[in-house]
Amino acid sequence: MGNFLRLHKFPLLLVITGLLFYSSFGYSLEREDFVKLITLYTGLFFVSWKLIQLEKVNFWFLASIALLFRLIFIGAQPVLSQDFYRFIWDGKMLLAGWNPYLYLPQELIEQGTAPISKAAELYYGMGKLSAGNYTNYPPLNQLIFALAAFAGKGLLGPVIVMRLVIIAADVGVLYFGKKLLEKLGLPRHRIFWYILNPLVIIELTGNLHFEGVMVFFLVWSLYLLHHKKWILSAILFAASVLLKIISLLFLPLLIGYFIKEKKGVQSPDFKKLFGYYLIVGLTVILGFLPFLSPTFFSSFGASLALWFQKFEFNASFYYLVRWVGFQVKGYNIIETAGKVLPLIVLAILLGLTFFRKNNSTERLISGMLLGISVYFFLATTVHPWYLVTPLLLSIFTRYRFVLIWSFFVMLSYFTYSNPEFQENLWLVAMEYVVVLLWFVREIYVNTNNKKMVVAGK
Incomplete structure (x- = not known):
């Protein structure tokens, strides 16, 4: 209660500025206006950083402001992404009793057999790229889409429902993230580096992306794992997979976490490890079970393959590989690179699994961070x-390199400021040079610090 008595010291000017900037983002910004977009985003980044710096001991004030910033978007239609049209399409398909994984929107529109209302509006809204490919959103995502589609025939009702789900997930991340930080002996205000980050607010609440719901299940799972409640942790981990398949990247790293030491010898606790993997596997299978059919695997697999062998956006090392391919082969080698780069990622993940100790919650999370960061450094597509x-x-x-990245990644929106959707590779280079230099620096510093600790210096 004492913190509330400090209201007169609270930087109201920063809060008002944040409210005005987020309102402009939600209701008056055009995706093509890159100068306005990056100016607003830079201002919001400063506002968030300064609020955390000034009021980091004032937890509930910052939590209230974070919620207020999100509620500004409640009636806004996403302006930086068209994905929500596909979300509503999939949800309506499911409510109509049709398996959304088996039908292309483009074919249904051309044949005039789409079983949903507002089909043409949703089709043109999602764009040809989405309409011409099978959906790749996992079952728990589809369930949320159906819940949203149930809210009304227009766009506003479903948008509001999806937004409320995402905001609720962020509240969950705030709760379990704070508790996990406290259990690890870390400052609880660190949670606001996520909750107040404009990337999170704009891309999740504003643009309706469901990574936030996935990380809610993930951080809840990690919190339970820290408390040795591994059965429920496994179920929640599976829920994160059923939101976003990328969570599967973290499974190998759990091998090190279940290592036990007995008489000075370390060996995996195979019983718990196998049990954890079994629960995750069975839960994921049960989630997909209602959608399985003879053609499901081919359509879903083809959709996932697009992200490795067809799509390119805001990549780093892949663009260097592509340039070399043009010099040597004379054409875009994405199909080959898209097959090789995931194998490199897998090799690095196995290296992090077997040559790095992940036998504590802190080290496990560090391994997960390094693993997924390497994946994005080598990916062909990295959306903000x-x-x-x-x-x-x-x-x-x-x-802290991801905090730096969360600012520079917005430079990728320059692509939409020209009719040809042509990337500015100088801006892409600026983004990754800064981020990778920071990343290498932190790897070097942290490695040296560990050596000094071991040496007793």
């Missing part, structure tokens, strides 16, 4: 909202 997951993981570690 993808960084939500490593951003959350980073607050439990010594690494």
Whole structure:
């Protein structure tokens, strides 16, 4: 209660500025206006950083402001992403009793057999790229889409429902993230590096991306795992997979967490490890079970393959590989690179699994952060909202490069400021040079610090 008595000291000017900037983002910004977009975002980044710096001991004030910033978007239609049209389409398909994984919106529109209302509006809203490919959103996502579609025939009702689900997930992240920070002996205000980060507010609440719901289940799972409640942790981990398949990247790293030491010898607790994997596997299978059919695997697999072998956006090392491919082969080698780069990621993940100790919650989360960051460094497509997951993981570690990345990644929106959707590779280079230099620096510093601790210096 004492913190509330400090209201007269609270930087109201920063709060008012944040409210005005988020309102402009939600209701008057055009995606093509890159100058306005990056100016607003820079201002909001400063506002968030300054609020945390000035009021980090005032937890409930910051939590209230974070909620208020999100509620500004409640009636706004996403302006930086068209994905929500596909979300509503999939939800309506499910409510109509049709399996959304088996039908292309483009084919249903051309054949005039779409079983949903507002089909043409949703089709043109989602764009040809989405309409011409099968959905790749896992079952728990589809359930949320159906819940949203149930809210009304227009767009506003479903948008509001999805937004409320995402805000509720952020509240959950705030709750369990704070508790996990406290259990690890870390400052609880670190949770606001995530909750007040404009990337999180804009890309999740504003643009309706569901990475925030995925990380809610993930951080809840990690909290329970820290408390040795591994059965419920496994169920919640599976829920994160049923939101976003990318959570599967973290499974190998759990091998090190279930290592037990007996008489000076370390060996995996295979019983718990196998049990954890079994629960995750069975829960994921049960989630997909209602959607399975003879053609499900081919359609869903084809959709997932697009992200490795067809789509390119805001990549780093892949663009260097592509340039080399043009010099050597004379054409875009994305199909080959898209097959090789995941194998490199897998090799690095196995290295983090077997050559790095992940036998504590802190080290496990650090391994997860490094693993998913390497994945994005080597990916062919890195949209801004993808960084939500490593951003959350980073607050439990010594690494801050994702905070830097969460600012520079918005430079990628320059692509939409021209009719040809042509990326500015100088801006892409600026983003990754800064982030990678910061990343390498932190790896070097943290490695040296560990050596000094071991040496007793």
